[in-house]
Amino acid sequence: MLGAGRRAFSALSRPTLRNATTSTLFQSPAALRRLLSALAILEQREGKLNTGSLSAVTAAQKLGGSVHGFVAGSSIKSVADEAAKVEGLEKVIVVDSAAYDKGLPENYAPLLVENIKKGGYTHVVAGNTAFGKNVLPRVAALLDSQQISDITAIEDDKTFVRPIYAGNAIATVESSDAVKVITVRGTAFPAAAIGGGSAAVEDGVDPKVESQTEWVSEDLATSDRPDLATAGKVVSGGRGLKSKEEFDKIMNPLADSLGAAVGASRAAVDSGYADNSLQVGQTGKVVAPQLYLAVGISGAIQHLAGMKDSKVIAAINKDADAPIFQVADVGLVGDLFEKVPELTEKLKA
Numbered sequence: 183m184l185g186a187g188r189r190a191f192s193a194l195s196r197p198t199l200r201n202a203t204t205s206t207l208f209q210s211p212a213a214l215r216r217l218l219s220a221l222a223i224l225e226q227r228e229g230k231l232n233t234g235s236l237s238a239v240t241a242a243q244k245l246g247g248s249v250h251g252f253v254a255g256s257s258i259k260s261v262a263d264e265a266a267k268v269e270g271l272e273k274v275i276v277v278d279s280a281a282y283d284k285g286l287p288e289n290y291a292p293l294l295v296e297n298i299k300k301g302g303y304t305h306v307v308a309g310n311t312a313f314g315k316n317v318l319p320r321v322a323a324l325l326d327s328q329q330i331s332d333i334t335a336i337e338d339d340k341t342f343v344r345p346i347y348a349g350n351a352i353a354t355v356e357s358s359d360a361v362k363v364i365t366v367r368g369t370a371f372p373a374a375a376i377g378g379g380s381a382a383v384e385d386g387v388d389p390k391v392e393s394q395t396e397w398v399s400e401d402l403a404t405s406d407r408p409d410l411a412t413a414g415k416v417v418s419g420g421r422g423l424k425s426k427e428e429f430d431k432i433m434n435p436l437a438d439s440l441g442a443a444v445g446a447s448r449a450a451v452d453s454g455y456a457d458n459s460l461q462v463g464q465t466g467k468v469v470a471p472q473l474y475l476a477v478g479i480s481g482a483i484q485h486l487a488g489m490k491d492s493k494v495i496a497a498i499n500k501d502a503d504a505p506i507f508q509v510a511d512v513g514l515v516g517d518l519f520e521k522v523p524e525l526t527e528k529l530k531a
Contacts, residue, residue, distance in 0.1 A: 218247025218339055221298060222271070223308035223317075225285070226253055226261045234412055235314075236268060236373035238307045241366040243270045243374075244336045245305055252386065254293060256280035262383050268374050271381040275301070277388050285313050289393040291320035297386045298325065298361065305339070310365040310468075311411075322363040329363045330355055334370035348464045348487040368411065369470035369491050402459070405444075410460060413443035415473045418462055418489070421449035422478025422499065422518060429455040432522050433477065439529035445469065445489075447479045463488035478518045481506030498522060 220242035225232035231253075242249040251265050254277040262276045275297055282290055294317070298306055306321060308314035310332045322329035334352075335343035341356045342364065410416065417437050423429040429450065437444045446456035448463050462469055464484040474492035479485060481497070481504055489495070490509055497510040498518050507513045514521055 218245055218305065219301065219303050220245050220247060220249050220305040220307055221275070221294075221301060221303040222249055222251050223294070223306065223314070224251050224253040224261075224265055224274075225309070225311065225313050226255050226258060229255075229257060229260060231261050231264045233373050233376070234311065234368055234409075235309045236376070237366055237368040237371040238309050239268055239270050239374035240371040241333070241336060241364070242305065242307045244371075245339050247304070247339070248272050250275055250301065250303070251381065252294070252297060253277075254279065254282035254290070254386070256283050264376065266381040266383050267376050267379045268381070269376070269378040270374050271379050273382045273384055275384055275386040277386040279388055281390075281393075284397045285317060286393060286395050286397060287317045287320045288395045289391045290317050291324060292389055292391040293386075294321050295324045296389045300387050303361065305362045305364065307364050307366060310367050314365045318363055318365055325359075325361045325363065327359040327361050327363050328357065329365070330357060331365050332367050333364055334367050345487070348483045349490065350483065367468060369468055407437055408441070408443045410443040410445055410462070411467050411469060413469070414471050415440050415442035415475075416445050416462070416469055416471045416489075416492075417442045417475040417477065418445035418447060418479060419450055419455065419477050420447040420479030420485075421453055421455075422480075423450065423455055426455045428519070432518065436475075436477070436522055436526045436529075439526050440473075440475075442473070442475070443471075447482070447485050449482075476506050476510070477522055479506055480504045481509065498525075 222238040222242045225235040249270055249272060251271045251274040253261055253265055258278055262274055265274045308318050319329055330342050333342040333344045343352060343354050346353045417433060419429050419433045423432060433444055444460055445462040446460045448461055450456050451458050451461045464487040466488055468488045470491040472493045474489050474495050476497045486509060495510045496512040497506040498514045498521055499506060500517050502515045
């Protein structure tokens with residue numbers, strides 16, 4: 183590995199420093215940064231760029247080298263043109279094929295690997311979304327690399343920080359893999375801005391891998407409310423709401439009065455009160471809104487892992503000793519079936 187690195191340095195013919203004692207060549211920090219290149223995986227759905235995936239671009243920029251974007255799907259010229267305007271991207275690699283519309287990992291992973299090898303990228307970065315968690319492990323396996331998941335900070339091009347044990351401990355991980363495969367926590371890296379960039383758009387390589395998996399259908403819960411993952415305000419309900427009827431009756435008017443997205447604890451989802459797409463927590467979505475209002479949620483560690491980075495946390499619970507009050511900025515002890523409708527009426531007024 184060291185020999186290969188030295189060959190790469192000498193081939194570049196850039197200024198180096200020599201240690202007089204060991205006669206070892208050292209590349210200057212600026213020269214090392216020029217060797218780095220990151221591929222940020224951008225997500226799209228039905229011809230629209232998923233702006234939440236732009237946190238991967240922000241994270242890739244912190245590595246210090248060049249940053250390219252990658253997007254694939256059918257008829258995605260408009261997506262590619264929008265991605266080209268993302269600040270920080272030098273190039274956008276595009277593969278136009280309906281085979282990649284749904285992001286099936288069986289064919290999307292080999293597609294990424296071919297383009298990673300062609301571009302000679304040292305880092306591959308994607309959001310820690312359902313898509314990223316589905317595709318990137320396969321990419322890492324095909325590249326014989328160990329994936330580093332859900333990072334919250336970048337110390338240098340090979341050292342990363344990530345939460346473990348539901349956020350109760352923080353691990354600093356150093357990778358020596360030739361290609362570092364990373365997913366990033368969206369709440370830790372703001373989405374890169376769209377509008378100031380002028381990246382070149384280039385066609386990528388399509389290996390046309392045959393997949394044994396076929397997309398059949400999907401059943402999505404649709405709502406006119408803000409998207410849970412990116413909403414500035416979130417109201418979440420827990421098992422204390424007792425039934426799906428009460429969940430809808432209490433939480434939906436509250437969300438509408440605040441212009442907020444609706445979330446739920448795992449206990450509420452497992453009890454059938456809310457769709458699993460609304461789950462907030464370690465095994466659900468990680469959110470960091472300006473306001474997070476927890477209703478009837480006790481505050482289990484797994485739930486806190488998904489919302490503790492919120493700017494203001496408010497809680498309503500009849501149990502004054504509920505763990506949620508330990509992280510809440512504002513708390514109200516009382517019967518949610520009385521207090522929440524009262525709060526909703528005052529907000530509407």
